[in-house]
Amino acid sequence: MSAAATDTPAADLDAVVAGGESLIGMATLGKTAAALALILVIILVATAVLRRWGLPHQRHGRHLRVVGSAAVGTKERVVIVEVEGSWLVLGVGGGQVNKLHDLPAPVDAGQDTSPGGPGFAPGDAFATRLAKAIRHNAGLGGRDPS
Template sequence: MSLSASTTGSAADMSSAGIDTLATGSDSLIGLAVIGKVGLVLALMIGVILLGSRLIRRIGPRSLRAGQRIKVVSSAAVGQRERVVIVEVEGTWLVLGVGGGQVNKLHELTAPALSDPSSSPSSASEDSGKGFAERFATALRHNTGTMLKNHRENGREDS
C-alpha cells in the first residue's frame, strides 16, 4: 500500500508542477496578446489619421474653389516686395498694386470676352494643317534668315 501511496503522491506533485508551468506559460501568452492588441490598435489609428488627411486634401480645396468668384488673371513683380496683379471679379478686371502690407486699386477694366479659336490669326490656321516637321522647318528657315539678315547688317556697319 505504501507503494501505491507514494506513486499517487508523486502524481499529485507532478500535476501541480504542470499546472504551475501552464500558468507561467499562459501569463507570457497573455502578455504577448496584449502587446499585439495594442500594436494593432495603434496601426489602425495611424491608418485612420492618414486616410482622413488624404480625404481632407482631396475634398476640401475643391469645394472651396467651386464657389470662388475671384480669379487671378496675371501678376508681375515690380520690385522686391511690390507686385501688380490683375484680378477678375464677376466680369470686371481690377488692376491692383500689392506691397508693403497694402493693396491699392490702380485701375478697373471690363473683362474681355473669351476669344474663339476660329478667330485666331490666319498664319496659325495655315500652320495647323502642317505636321510638326514642316512647321519646324519653316520656323528654322525664318529664324536663320533673320539671323543672316542681322549678321549682314552688323557686318556693313563695321566697314
C-alpha cells in the first residue's frame, strides 16, 4: 500500500506540471494572437484615416491643375482644367472627355487674394491676428480700428 501511495502523489505532480505547461503554452499563443489582432486593427484604422484625409497624389503632370468641377448628372461632370495659362472647360462622363470651351486663365487665378480671416491685413503679426480672431469668435467686434 505504501508503494501505491507514493506513486499517486508523483503521478499527480506530473499531471499538474504537464497541465501548467499547457496553460503557459496557451497563454503565449493567446498573447501572440492578441498582438497580431492589434497590429491588424492599427493597419485598418490608419488606412481609413489616410483615405478620409486624402493621400497626397504624386503630381506627374505639373502643368495640369483642376480649377473646379460640378456634377451635371449622376455620372457626368463639367471640369475646368488649367493647362499652361489657359482654361479648358471639359465635359466628363460615360467614359468620354469632351472639350466644351477654352479661354485664357485669369491673372489672379492661382493667387489667394483673401487675407485669411475676419479683418486680417496681409502684414498683420501673429499676435494681432490672434487677438482679432479671439474678438471675432467671442462676438466682441470683428475689426480692429487700428
